[in-house]
Amino acid sequence: MLASLHTFSLLGIDAVPVDVEVDVSTSGLPKTILVGLPEAAVRESTHRVERSLVNSGFQRPQHRVVVNLAPAELPKQAASFDLPIGLGFLASSGQLTTARFSRYAAVGELSLEGQTRPVKGVLSMALSAARQPGLKGIVVPAASAAEAAVVESLEVIPVANLQEAVAFFSGEEGPPPQKYRPLEVESARVGEPSDYAEVSGQETAKRALTLAAAGAHNLLMIGPPGSGKTMLAKRLPSILPPLSVRESLETTRVYSAMGRLDPDQTLMTVRPFRSPHHSISDAGLVGGGSTPVPGEISSRTSSYKPRSTFRPPTSTRSLLIMTSCCFSLLSRVCPASSCTEFMIVPTANRSIASPSTQLGQTGKRRTIMVSAVAATCPPCR
Amino acid sequence: MRAGTFWHFGPLGGRSLGARGEAAAARYLKRKGLRIVGRSVRAPLGEIDLVALDDGTVVFVEVKTRRSMRTGTPALAVDHRKQRRLGRLALHFCKQHGLLGCAVRFDVVAVIWRHRWRPPQIDHFRGAFDDPDLRSLF
Numbered sequence: 094m095l096a097s098l099h100t101f102s103l104l105g106i107d108a109v110p111v112d113v114e115v116d117v118s119t120s121g122l123p124k125t126i127l128v129g130l131p132e133a134a135v136r137e138s139t140h141r142v143e144r145s146l147v148n149s150g151f152q153r154p155q156h157r158v159v160v161n162l163a164p165a166e167l168p169k170q171a172a173s174f175d176l177p178i179g180l181g182f183l184a185s186s187g188q189l190t191t192a193r194f195s196r197y198a199a200v201g202e203l204s205l206e207g208q209t210r211p212v213k214g215v216l217s218m219a220l221s222a223a224r225q226p227g228l229k230g231i232v233v234p235a236a237s238a239a240e241a242a243v244v245e246s247l248e249v250i251p252v253a254n255l256q257e258a259v260a261f262f263s264g265e266e267g268p269p270p271q272k273y274r275p276l277e278v279e280s281a282r283v284g285e286p287s288d289y290a291e292v293s294g295q296e297t298a299k300r301a302l303t304l305a306a307a308g309a310h311n312l313l314m315i316g317p318p319g320s321g322k323t324m325l326a327k328r329l330p331s332i333l334p335p336l337s338v339r340e341s342l343e344t345t346r347v348y349s350a351m352g353r354l355d356p357d358q359t360l361m362t363v364r365p366f367r368s369p370h371h372s373i374s375d376a377g378l379v380g381g382g383s384t385p386v387p388g389e390i391s392s393r394t395s396s397y398k399p400r401s402t403f404r405p406p407t408s409t410r411s412l413l414i415m416t417s418c419c420f421s422l423l424s425r426v427c428p429a430s431s432c433t434e435f436m437i438v439p440t441a442n443r444s445i446a447s448p449s450t451q452l453g454q455t456g457k458r459r460t461i462m463v464s465a466v467a468a469t470c471p472p473c474r
Numbered sequence: 475m476r477a478g479t480f481w482h483f484g485p486l487g488g489r490s491l492g493a494r495g496e497a498a499a500a501r502y503l504k505r506k507g508l509r510i511v512g513r514s515v516r517a518p519l520g521e522i523d524l525v526a527l528d529d530g531t532v533v534f535v536e537v538k539t540r541r542s543m544r545t546g547t548p549a550l551a552v553d554h555r556k557q558r559r560l561g562r563l564a565l566h567f568c569k570q571h572g573l574l575g576c577a578v579r580f581d582v583v584a585v586i587w588r589h590r591w592r593p594p595q596i597d598h599f600r601g602a603f604d605d606p607d608l609r610s611l612f
Contacts, residue, residue, distance in 0.1 A: 119577045120574070120575045120576060122561060122564060122565060122568075122578050122604075123578060123579060123601065123604045124605040124606070124607075125604060155579065155601050156577060
């Protein structure tokens, strides 16, 4: 018997609709085959699913099972396929009716006990589900429900374990849909760790920072050690304008796709501030990889980079490219893009505007590029 | 009379431990309601210990016999390599007998024969493993 379910796979920060097809046939040698470019975490999911089925009181199909994740050429990562594969197993072995499969999507990781575990990028998946014409709602792990509930035009069904998901899909009145409560999100706003008002003196630097923050300009700070460059840069987020709803959604999508969102946080309300180490790689800063991953400057970041003179020229170049276009292509294998609006605050110790005696010719070229980053970036809004 | 000479799966004494284990396993499965249709089925790749029918399911049985549990249960000896060989043997058997449309199962029977003249301890693992060869078509 054949069962087909809707689910989503993360590609960069976007969620791509994926169909899970499970076919159980009684003929042929018994084996479980998983096809559709599964990465390691997805390939292992059949073992997790098998045990969680048995431990939840269902029967494991003894026959030949073929699981297909379509579209076939898209690489599937993360363990969010456990729940749809498990439901597909049950439906195709006749332990579950498929009445609601066409109208509700499912995502979730399963424990061996049958409990659901939170998955990365639920917000992107919910946004993508809301855009799908046939879909009425999405079944998500209870721990990720608050995040998905931000999307208002979608029914978000939280399930704590496999049995609840089975009960919902077989037509019972399951748990009530999760409602988005913006007031709670507002009250959960985290105070900025360091306040700009604490700075006394440094009037010129403060004026420069204020101008830069208001106009989303980049800024280069030069000064001897101990003059307060880091101290000022760390307090910059507290005078940046608050995130708009659209910006907040985008930032949350990046953090959620990276799995860096706090479990009790539904939306990012504070503009993120990153201070990557100066030896960070190109891919780490900008994002990339064969399975695309966002980098440090992805999406509306203000980023503080100490000692910019030590950056290799290629990084500076990729930063320059990023500042000139708002969207970046993260990977050449899969076309994934990530919105990058960022403000960069590099710092340096010696005056890099004068030709450095140690760095020589290449040093001069770097100098020009860094000051170009600092000076010529219009706000990308 | 020596023990075990009465049974029609062959005498239980006087042969190698493996052969006696196979006979004991066949007797055990028959008592559980399976129909034994082949014993020591030879193919170019090797030998299937027992082939049985269980309600329309073709069951391929690998029997492992040991004198002690010193090296763990005998079923542990049915490793990945052996499973793959059994999968290919089963495929060969099904093709030869026109059984490709049937449901198939792989069982392992562990026989622990501590004392020669006493009945052995028999563990039967139903559906012990799936065909591990993912590249074959059937």
